[in-house]
Amino acid sequence: MDLLELRDISKFYGNVKALQNIDLTVKQGEWLAIMGPSGSGKTTMMNIIGCMDKPSNGSVVLEGTDISKENAKNLTNIRRDKIGLIFQQFHLITYLTALENVMAAQYYHSMPDEKEALEALERVGLRDRARHLPSQLSGGEQQRVCIARALINYPMLILADEPTGNLDEMNEGIVLDIFKQLHRDGSTIVVVTHDPEVAEGTQRTVVLEHGRISRITQNENK
Amino acid sequence: MFLRMVKGALFRQKGKMLMIAFTIALGASLATAMLNVMLDVGDKVNQELKTYGANITVMPKGASLLDDLYGIEEGSGVSDQYLRESELGNIKTIFWAFNIVDFTPYLNTKARLNSRNDEVELVGTWFSHYLNLPTGESLNTGMINMKSWWDVSGEWLTDQDENFVMVGSLVAGRNNIQVGDSITIDIGGQTKELTVKGIFDAGGDEDEQIYAPLRVAQEFTARPGLISRIEVSALTTPDNELSRRAAQNIKSLSIKEYEIWYCTAYVSSICYQIEEAVTDSVAKAVRQVAESEGAILEKTQLLMLLITILSLVGSALGISNLVTASVMERSREIGLLKAIGAHDGAISGLVLVEILVTAVVGGISGYFAGLGFAQIIGRSVFGAVIDIKPMVIPIVAVLVSLVTLAGSVPSIRLLLKLRPAEVLHGR
Numbered sequence: 001m002d003l004l005e006l007r008d009i010s011k012f013y014g015n016v017k018a019l020q021n022i023d024l025t026v027k028q029g030e031w032l033a034i035m036g037p038s039g040s041g042k043t044t045m046m047n048i049i050g051c052m053d054k055p056s057n058g059s060v061v062l063e064g065t066d067i068s069k070e071n072a073k074n075l076t077n078i079r080r081d082k083i084g085l086i087f088q089q090f091h092l093i094t095y096l097t098a099l100e101n102v103m104a105a106q107y108y109h110s111m112p113d114e115k116e117a118l119e120a121l122e123r124v125g126l127r128d129r130a131r132h133l134p135s136q137l138s139g140g141e142q143q144r145v146c147i148a149r150a151l152i153n154y155p156m157l158i159l160a161d162e163p164t165g166n167l168d169e170m171n172e173g174i175v176l177d178i179f180k181q182l183h184r185d186g187s188t189i190v191v192v193t194h195d196p197e198v199a200e201g202t203q204r205t206v207v208l209e210h211g212r213i214s215r216i217t218q219n220e221n222k
Numbered sequence: 223m224f225l226r227m228v229k230g231a232l233f234r235q236k237g238k239m240l241m242i243a244f245t246i247a248l249g250a251s252l253a254t255a256m257l258n259v260m261l262d263v264g265d266k267v268n269q270e271l272k273t274y275g276a277n278i279t280v281m282p283k284g285a286s287l288l289d290d291l292y293g294i295e296e297g298s299g300v301s302d303q304y305l306r307e308s309e310l311g312n313i314k315t316i317f318w319a320f321n322i323v324d325f326t327p328y329l330n331t332k333a334r335l336n337s338r339n340d341e342v343e344l345v346g347t348w349f350s351h352y353l354n355l356p357t358g359e360s361l362n363t364g365m366i367n368m369k370s371w372w373d374v375s376g377e378w379l380t381d382q383d384e385n386f387v388m389v390g391s392l393v394a395g396r397n398n399i400q401v402g403d404s405i406t407i408d409i410g411g412q413t414k415e416l417t418v419k420g421i422f423d424a425g426g427d428e429d430e431q432i433y434a435p436l437r438v439a440q441e442f443t444a445r446p447g448l449i450s451r452i453e454v455s456a457l458t459t460p461d462n463e464l465s466r467r468a469a470q471n472i473k474s475l476s477i478k479e480y481e482i483w484y485c486t487a488y489v490s491s492i493c494y495q496i497e498e499a500v501t502d503s504v505a506k507a508v509r510q511v512a513e514s515e516g517a518i519l520e521k522t523q524l525l526m527l528l529i530t531i532l533s534l535v536g537s538a539l540g541i542s543n544l545v546t547a548s549v550m551e552r553s554r555e556i557g558l559l560k561a562i563g564a565h566d567g568a569i570s571g572l573v574l575v576e577i578l579v580t581a582v583v584g585g586i587s588g589y590f591a592g593l594g595f596a597q598i599i600g601r602s603v604f605g606a607v608i609d610i611k612p613m614v615i616p617i618v619a620v621l622v623s624l625v626t627l628a629g630s631v632p633s634i635r636l637l638l639k640l641r642p643a644e645v646l647h648g649r
Contacts, residue, residue: 052561052643073565080563091558091646095230100223107223108563149562 002061003028003157003188004049009058011044011211018044020211022058026157026190031183033199034192036208042192043161045208049190050083050159051075063156080109084150088162090142092134098145099130102152109153120148124178140171147178158182160191164198176201224572231576238551239580242544246584247591249537250622253530254592257614259599260526263519277489280305280313280452280496280505304329304448305503307436311355312499313454319357321457321487324367326351327449329439333432334408335397342393343431344407346439349379365433368455369424376401376420381435386419390429394421407432409442454496454505458489460520465490469507534625541629545577549633556637557645566638573637577630578623585622589615 004026011019019041026032036042047053048060051067052075059068067078079085092101102117121127124144134142143163150158160179164172176198183189191198199205205217232239282303305327313325329346348364355361366378379388387407389399399405403418416434423429440446459465465488467474472494475483483491493505549556559569593610600608 047643050561052641052646076560076563076565079561085561087646089554089646091554091561093227093230093555093558095233095235096227100226100230103223104227104559105562107227108559108568112223 001028002026003030003063004190005061006045006049007059007061009045009048009055009060011041011048011053012056017211019048019055022211022213024206024213026188028156028188029183029186030204031179031189031202032191033202033205034190034208035194035196035199035205036214040208041211042208044211046159046161046190046192049157050085051079081153082156084153084155084158086143086146086150086158086160086163088165090134090139090146090166092142092145092149094134097131097133098126098137098141098148101134101145102149105149105152117148117152120152121145123151124148125174138171140167140174143167143171143175144178147175151182156188158187158189160189162193162195163191164193164195172198224575227572228575228579231572232579238544238548239576242541242548242577243580243584243587245537245540245544246581246622246626247588249534249540249625250585250588250618251592251595252533252537253618253621254589254614255595255599256526256530256533257617258593258596258608258611260523260530261611261614262596262600262608263522263526263604277458277508278454278456278493278496278505279508280454280500280503282450283502283504304445304450305452305500307440307447307449309500310449310452311353311361313452313496314355314359314361315357316492316495316499317484318456318487318492318495321492323455323457324363325452325454326364326368327436327452329436329443329445329448330450331409331439331443335393335432336406338397344387344409344439344442345428345431345433346436346442347433348436349381349383351381368453369428372428373423374420375422376418379419379433379435381437383419383435384438385416386434387416388420388422388433389418390431390433391421391423392429393432394418405432407442412442414442452500452503454492456489456492457487458492459487460517461488461490464488468494534621538625538629541577541626542632545573545630546633546636549573549637553640553645556640557642560640561642561646569637570634573634574627574630577626581622581626585619588622589618592618 002025006022006024009019009022010017022045034042034045044053048055051070054075055068059066061067062078062082067075070078092098093104096104098121099114099117102120103112103114106112106117118127118130121130124147126141126144126148129137129141134145137145143166147163163179164175167175172195179189179191180201189202191202193199200219203219205219206213207215207217282305284303307327310325310327314322316322326348331344331346332341333344335342350362350366351364353361353363364381374388376388379386387405389405393399397405399418399421401418401421404415405418407414407416422433434442436449440448461469464475464479464483465486468480468483468488469490472480484494485491489507493507496505497503556569559572560566596608596610600606
């Protein structure tokens with residue numbers, strides 16, 4: 001079953017064509033990598049899939065509903081209810097503890113539940129670091145808090161932008177193991193990455209060049 | 223969770239929040255100090271001005287009429303009209319009794335000095351008179367309070383100095399009179415030898431007069447219990463259109479206007495009430511003094527108000543800059559909150575509550591600091607304590623809230639424009 005469908009998507013910033021005529025379908029439970037050089041349109045595509053931006057042309061269909069014409073308020077609701085976002089820079093709130101960062105996502109979604117937030121941190125191996133501020137955590141730990149925050153509201157789509165871009169090899173391994181486990185549990189994951197090692201772990205790799213899909217590779221070992 | 227976020231923002235960003243609180247405190251302290259001084263400055267300036275003399279003169283009705291119609295200031299029909307000394311206490315029983323600061327009676331008569339032909343004026347008055355009022359209270363009043371700026375060589379008289387006088391500097395100069403000399407006063411063939419206790423320089427017509435205790439003058443002129451006029455020093459409200467109309471024709475006022483006028487400390491309403499209290503009297507404002515006082519008071523209050531407004535505008539700009547800078551610094555955090563599902567209203571609410579909590583802390587600190595500033599101003603400018611006005615508290619609270627909200631508007635607008643994609647991914 002298709003969870004996400006991009007139909008003839010284009011995005012222009014003035015005269016710059018960031019994306020041109022993109023057609024892409026993501027199935028439920030699929031793990032997809034989007035690769036490409038800098039300026040190829042990866043981040044623009046992620047922003048459009050993550051409801052943080054709208055396409056100039058074309059439509060985005062999520063769970064059978066065209067969301068490309070929704071207003072900012074509805075897009076916020078869709079993002080809140082259906083999408084979990086993971087960032088390269090982690091983007092944790094500096095004055096909140098790891099636990100409170102996770103609970104903040106719960107608060108804007110429904111009701112904060114400390115027990116559930118602690119369980120989410122336990123899933124990423126950080127229960128004992130729950131009361132620490134981001135400044136007291138390593139980069140890998142901060143990224144795991146970011147993953148716990150993305151997972152807390154059980155999103156139907158996890159969008160990760162260069163999730164291992166700022167991590168050392170050991171922490172990269174930990175984060176990829178978490179993604180593998182999420183995939184095994186049935187989560188749909190779209191990862192934007194430069195790292196071929198990350199892409200190799202996914203089921204399918206979409207390569208963007210100059211705002212167009214240049215090739216789609218099925219990773220046969222999956 | 224909302225409170226945890228607010229708490230986190232406040233306590234874990236102490237530096238920024240303290241800077242905003244300090245700016246608010248500065249504005250609040252200036253507003254508190256200026257408002258307290260402004261509301262109290264009327265009384266302070268009035269009291270200051272009252273040290274420069276009386277602003278109301280009370281005369282017998284007949285004498286006043288001749289003076290008004292024909293400009294006759296002495297002679298038959300003027301000099302032989304009197305008020306009763308026994309009614310002086312009534313002045314402190316009028317509606318505006320507490321605004322009557324001082325008053326003193328005068329009994330003027332012509333006399334010859336040292337048997338020469340040139341006449342001088344002998345004035346009987348109170349110097350420092352202890353008066354029991356009809357209300358049961360008591361009052362100490364007289365020339366020493368009313369003419370505090372007189373330059374006196376020797377000493378002031380007291381009301382018990384029955385064989386002493388004070389001589390005006392011009393009279394003393396003309397007649398080579400020194401402190402301690404004896405002079406002879408002749409009134410209608412009756413002579414009395416008196417010792418000069420003081421020579422004064424008043425800088426006015428008084429320098430041509432000789433002053434004695436009222437009782438001495440009354441006995442000398444055989445007019446016991448009588449006085450020629452009264453000078454009254456009263457705290458007054460600056461005149462306005464209503465008081466001017468009342469001064470011209472009291473019957474032109476409606477009942478409501480009359481009540482407002484009567485119950486306001488205009489110099490004209492105080493005069494009216496004095497006339498009610500003293501039989502057959504006419505009370506008149508010394509217009510120049512009253513108007514000058516009103517003008518000085520209005521200008522001082524206007525100056526204070528302008529300083530208050532400017533300090534609040536400065537504070538609003540400071541808050542605006544600081545809050546906008548704070549929001550700019552937190553743009554990623556705010557973008558993230560939007561990305562994880564926070565709506566504009568929720569984020570604006572969060573930022574506003576943070577700022578308002580900071581404003582409460584800054585406002586309270588500023589209020590108390592402002593009370594201190596007010597006392598410093600009071601002591602250095604007026605040499606007196608500034609009364610704390612409770613009404614300043616709600617005014618400052620409203621002003622701080624408005625200034626904080628107004629100062630936050632640009633940052634809130636900026637915040638609403640932030641798009642998560644731009645601040646999180648640079649798009």
